[in-house]
Amino acid sequence: MRDVIALNRQTSHRYGWAAGLLLCATSFMTSAAVAQPAEYQIDPDHLTVSFLVEHLGYAKVLGLFRNVSGSYRFDEQTGELSDVEIVVETDSVFTNQDRRDSHLRSKDFLDKRRFPEMTFNAEKGERTGETTFDVPGSLQLLGVTRPLTLQATWNKSGEYPIDKKQYVMGVSARGSLRRSDFGMNYGVENRWVGDTVEIMIEFEARRR
Numbered sequence: 001m002r003d004v005i006a007l008n009r010q011t012s013h014r015y016g017w018a019a020g021l022l023l024c025a026t027s028f029m030t031s032a033a034v035a036q037p038a039e040y041q042i043d044p045d046h047l048t049v050s051f052l053v054e055h056l057g058y059a060k061v062l063g064l065f066r067n068v069s070g071s072y073r074f075d076e077q078t079g080e081l082s083d084v085e086i087v088v089e090t091d092s093v094f095t096n097q098d099r100r101d102s103h104l105r106s107k108d109f110l111d112k113r114r115f116p117e118m119t120f121n122a123e124k125g126e127r128t129g130e131t132t133f134d135v136p137g138s139l140q141l142l143g144v145t146r147p148l149t150l151q152a153t154w155n156k157s158g159e160y161p162i163d164k165k166q167y168v169m170g171v172s173a174r175g176s177l178r179r180s181d182f183g184m185n186y187g188v189e190n191r192w193v194g195d196t197v198e199i200m201i202e203f204e205a206r207r208r
Contacts, residue, residue, distance in 0.1 A: 090105065
C-alpha cells in the first residue's frame, strides 16, 4: 500500500508541472483570443462625411456626401486600430444648390463618370491620447493616390440603447487636403474656389 501511495506522489509530482503549463498556455490563448481586434461596420444611417471650401474669399461652402460606407478593426483593451476603409460615392455630393452640385460632379471637380468613387485606406492608427488617434492613410481621388492623415476621437462605446443587441462605437474625425494635389485645379489660380478642403467625419459603427 505504501508503495502505491509513493508511486502516486511521484506521478503527481512528475506530471503536475505539465498540467500547470498546459493550464497557463490555455489561459494565454484564451486571453489572446479575447484581445483580438473586433470588426466594426460603419452605420450608413449615422454617418456624415462633409467638407468646407472657400468661395471667392467671402465665405466657405459646406457640403457632404450622401452615400458612404466603411469598416475598420479596433481593440478596446489595447487601442489597436487597423484596416480602415471609407468609400465615398462621388455622385452623391450635396451642397443644397442644384447648379453647384452638377458642377461639382463634372470634369472640373469630381468627374463622377470616370471616377464614381473615392476611397480612404489606412493600415493602422496611432494612439495619441486616451481617446484620440492619428490615422495616417491614403486617399484615392480622380485616379490619384496621396497621403492623408485623419485625427480621430473615440467618443463612446457601449450597448446601444435603441437596440440592446447591438454594441456601438462613436467616432469624430477631422482632416484636410489640397485638391490641386489630385489634379483638381479649377478655380485655384484665380482663387475663386479654395484649394484647401477641410474634412469632417462623424459616425456610429456597429461591432460585428
